[in-house]
Amino acid sequence: MKAKDKKDNPYESPTSEIEFISSLPIYHGKLYSVLSIAIATIFGSVLAAGFLLQSNFNKFQQNTASLITISITTIATIIFLFSSLFINRPSFFVYLSFNFIVAILVFPVAHLLQGEKLEQHEQADRPFHSVFKTIGIGVLCFFAMGIMLFLALALFFTVPIN
Secondary structure, three states, X not given: OHHHHHHOOOOOOOOOOOOOOOOOXXXXXXXXOHHHHHHHHHHHHHXXXXXXXXXXXXXXXXXXXXXXXXXXXXXXXXXXXXHHOOOOOOOHXXXXXXXXXXXXXXXXXXXXXXHHHHHHHHHOOXXXXXHHHHHHHHHHXXXXXXXXXXXXXXXXXXXXXX
């Protein structure tokens, strides 16, 4: 009679034998959204885009893609700095214009490479880094690019050309 009382007890919490097993992959930590990566690119050029994409690839445990991203970022940054030496009147407007074009190109590439996993991350209601943090990373990369450009200009114009 006690077993019957337990089943018919209206005050007892219902129990379920169904277990929910998430089919979504588990990523530890916050990720950077595609829009955040594009916004950081406007300020920090390819350097910021590469760092944020690489950070997401590390969270996805895609080490090969992470290494390729850092390699492409390094090459693109060197090309950008080298081409900046030949601009007659470099200005902040030229820098932002170039970075805006790069951000337009980075947005679909980031969406293609990481969009599906980022959508799964969002559907699982997992956290993303704030846009303010990505803007801060973009500004830090802007200063890093400025320092590298200053050093490149100092070396470029102090080396005697025969």
